[in-house]
Amino acid sequence: MSSETGRTRPYHHGDLRRALIDTALQILQEEQNWEFTLRELARRAGVSHAAPYKHFADKRELLAEVAAVGFRALRQAMEAAAAGHEGEPEELLAVLGETYVAFALESPARFRLMFGPVRDDEPPVPALQSAAGEAFEALRAAGAGSGGGEVDTRTLAAWSLVHGLATLLIDRRIPGAPSDTAGTRALVARIIRASVRAPA
Amino acid sequence: MSSETGRTRPYHHGDLRRALIDTALQILQEEQNWEFTLRELARRAGVSHAAPYKHFADKRELLAEVAAVGFRALRQAMEAAAAGHEGEPEELLAVLGETYVAFALESPARFRLMFGPVRDDEPPVPALQSAAGEAFEALRAAGAGSGGGEVDTRTLAAWSLVHGLATLLIDRRIPGAPSDTAGTRALVARIIRASVRAPA
DNA sequence: GCCTCTATGTTTTCGCCGTCAACTTAAAGG
DNA sequence: CCTTTAAGTTGACGGCGAAAACATAGAGGC
Numbered sequence: 001m002s003s004e005t006g007r008t009r010p011y012h013h014g015d016l017r018r019a020l021i022d023t024a025l026q027i028l029q030e031e032q033n034w035e036f037t038l039r040e041l042a043r044r045a046g047v048s049h050a051a052p053y054k055h056f057a058d059k060r061e062l063l064a065e066v067a068a069v070g071f072r073a074l075r076q077a078m079e080a081a082a083a084g085h086e087g088e089p090e091e092l093l094a095v096l097g098e099t100y101v102a103f104a105l106e107s108p109a110r111f112r113l114m115f116g117p118v119r120d121d122e123p124p125v126p127a128l129q130s131a132a133g134e135a136f137e138a139l140r141a142a143g144a145g146s147g148g149g150e151v152d153t154r155t156l157a158a159w160s161l162v163h164g165l166a167t168l169l170i171d172r173r174i175p176g177a178p179s180d181t182a183g184t185r186a187l188v189a190r191i192i193r194a195s196v197r198a199p200a
Numbered sequence: 201m202s203s204e205t206g207r208t209r210p211y212h213h214g215d216l217r218r219a220l221i222d223t224a225l226q227i228l229q230e231e232q233n234w235e236f237t238l239r240e241l242a243r244r245a246g247v248s249h250a251a252p253y254k255h256f257a258d259k260r261e262l263l264a265e266v267a268a269v270g271f272r273a274l275r276q277a278m279e280a281a282a283a284g285h286e287g288e289p290e291e292l293l294a295v296l297g298e299t300y301v302a303f304a305l306e307s308p309a310r311f312r313l314m315f316g317p318v319r320d321d322e323p324p325v326p327a328l329q330s331a332a333g334e335a336f337e338a339l340r341a342a343g344a345g346s347g348g349g350e351v352d353t354r355t356l357a358a359w360s361l362v363h364g365l366a367t368l369l370i371d372r373r374i375p376g377a378p379s380d381t382a383g384t385r386a387l388v389a390r391i392i393r394a395s396v397r398a399p400a
Numbered sequence: 401g402c403c404t405c406t407a408t409g410t411t412t413t414c415g416c417c418g419t420c421a422a423c424t425t426a427a428a429g430g
Numbered sequence: 431c432c433t434t435t436a437a438g439t440t441g442a443c444g445g446c447g448a449a450a451a452c453a454t455a456g457a458g459g460c
Contacts, residue, residue, distance in 0.1 A: 016437080033317070037417060048439050050419080055437090059418070112317065117233070117308070118372045136375065150376035156365075157391050161357065164364025172318045175336060176350035191357050195395075216408080237446060248410050250448085255408090259447070 017055040019045050024066050025110070032109040034063055063113060064125035070114045071131035074103050078138045090196050092142050097162040097192045098185075100139075104166035105184065111170060115163075161195055217255040219245050224266050225310070232309040234263055263313060264325035270314045271331035274303050278338045290396050292342050297362040297392045298385075300339075304366035305384065311370060315363075361395055 023045045027036045038059050039049045056062040081099040085092040104111040114132075118124070136151075143155025151159070165188065168174050178184050223245050227236045238259050239249040256262040281299040285292040304311040314332075318324070336351075343355025351359070365388065368374050378384050 033319070038419090039417065049417095050440080051438055053419075108317070115367070115371055115373065117312065117370070119233070132373075133375075136373075140375075151374060153391060153394065156374065157361065157395055160364035160368060160391065161361045162364065163368055164360035164362065164366075165356075166364075167315070167367055168360060168363055170317070171315055173315065173332075173336075174351060174356065175333075175340075191353060191360065194353065195357055195361075238448090239446065249446090250411080251409055253448075 016045065016047060016051060020052055020055065020062065021065055021069060024062060025069070028066065028109045028113065029107060034066075034109065034113055038062070060122060061125055064128045066110075067114045067116070068125070068128040068131040070107075070110045071128070071135045074100075074114070075131075075135040075138050077103055078135070082138070082142065089142070093158055094192050094196045096139065096142050097158060097196070098188060100162045101166045101169070101188045101192075102185070104170055105181075108170035111166065115167075158196070162192065165191060216245065216247060216251060220252055220255065220262065221265055221269060224262060225269070228266065228309045228313065229307060234266075234309065234313055238262070260322060261325055264328040266310075267314045267316070268325070268328040268331040270307075270310045271328070271335045274300075274314070275331075275335040275338050277303055278335070282338070282342065289342070293358055294392050294396045296339065296342050297358065297396070298388060300362045301366045301369070301388045301392075302385075304370055305381075308370035311366065315367075358396070362392065365391060 020041060024034075024036075024041055027041065027044065028034055038052055041062075042049045042052055045051075052062065056065070078096055078099050081095050082092060085095055139159060140151055140155055143152050143158070169177065169184065169188075178187060220241060224234075224236075224241055227241065227244065228234055238252055241262075242249045242252055245251075252262065256265070278296055278299050281295050282292060285295055339359060340351055340355055343352050343358070369377065369384065369388075378387060
């Protein structure tokens with residue numbers, strides 16, 4: 001409801017939380033890792049070093065929210081890419097895979113954060129769980145499986161291929177891989193198309 | 201050459217470095233992450249908190265050496281599994297893939313550490329680079345490609361599939377996945393066999 | 401056999417971090 | 431208008447990574 005013009009800062013200080021998540025995403029993009037300190041984040045957001053604790057229990061929770069935003073973005077990207085390919089399941093799967101890898105390459109650190117390990121000893125962050133679940137649902141829907149909660153074999157194979165390719169690429173683990181965007185995109189397309197064409 | 205009985209501690213204090221790497225691997229296995237402090241590591245090794253700096257420039261270098269040991273272990277495991285399947289390329293690839301995933305499941309944190317991002321701004325650790333390269337060479341040799349330094353398409357597809365499956369499994373990202381070892385093993389075998397049978 | 405040299409380990413110190421507790425401020429609502 | 435309370439600040443604590451200054455004990459030259 002706040003207008004863009006006029007007094008930009010809302011009442012107290014502004015809606016931190018949103019600002020903190022945005023700033024965290026910025027730093028994540030700049031430094032390509034999430035080893036930045038909470039104090040640095042607060043500094044860049046223009047608040048005191050303890051202010052974030054009014055919105056997040058600790059650093060893990062803040063990062064989990066950032067990851068959740070990432071999963072929503074991934075889901076949107078996949079849904080947008082899927083539009084218009086409802087008729088042809090093979091093409092749909094290929095396009096979805098290319099989108100998945102492109103998403104990872106576009107922001108490697110965010111992708112790594114999203115797929116960081118789910119630790120058993122820490123309490124789960126609900127927003128992250130639901131966002132991740134919905135993203136995977138978009139992926140599962142493209143597979144041959146029915147509407148159940150399980151992932152069918154073919155879909156899982158495709159997902160694994162695409163996820164592994166994305167991971168290996170962003171971690172620069174493939175020896176002869178091209179370093180430019182165009183070459184990488186061609187490589188991804190080649191591998192995905194070849195695998196999709198041959199139904200497992 | 202040191203006997204197990206008698207004076208166990210060698211001259212000065214022992215061969216730290218080896219001890220530190222071993223202890224780090226232990227903690228890594230116990231806590232399933234590498235957020236442990238260098239001071240905690242020194243404590244468990246029975247030395248002062250600054251002693252590690254006589255053997256490693258910083259914490260990253262120590263972790264890189266741990267990762268290098270992991271790559272050597274992965275290479276050994278794959279070579280052992282490959283023995284006896286020289287004649288049949290399809291079976292060889294499948295067995296190699298199963299070994300790869302089993303290695304990841306056996307020690308998830310070590311696997312994650314090994315495949316952590318290669319940062320451009322940090323100086324590379326030679327031992328890690330060579331160990332990783334040799335492990336990938338063992339994998340590439342199983343593919344249809346020749347002896348060049350590049351990875352052929354089919355091999356890369358297989359590697360991606362297996363790497364992605366391993367990653368998704370250890371990060372508990374697959375919704376309906378079995379939690380027990382036997383079930384997981386069966387799932388892995390099913391996916392790999394199906395994909396290998398259908399040449400891309 | 402002694403004596404220096406140097407690798408290895410210790411102590412001390414520094415600045416910074418995550419987190420918490422106590423205090424302050426200002427928007428909201430009866 | 432005045433109280434309540436969410437949101438932000440200040441200050442403190444223990445612990446960390448890293449570096450500097452210091453200590454010690456094998457090893458090798460003489």
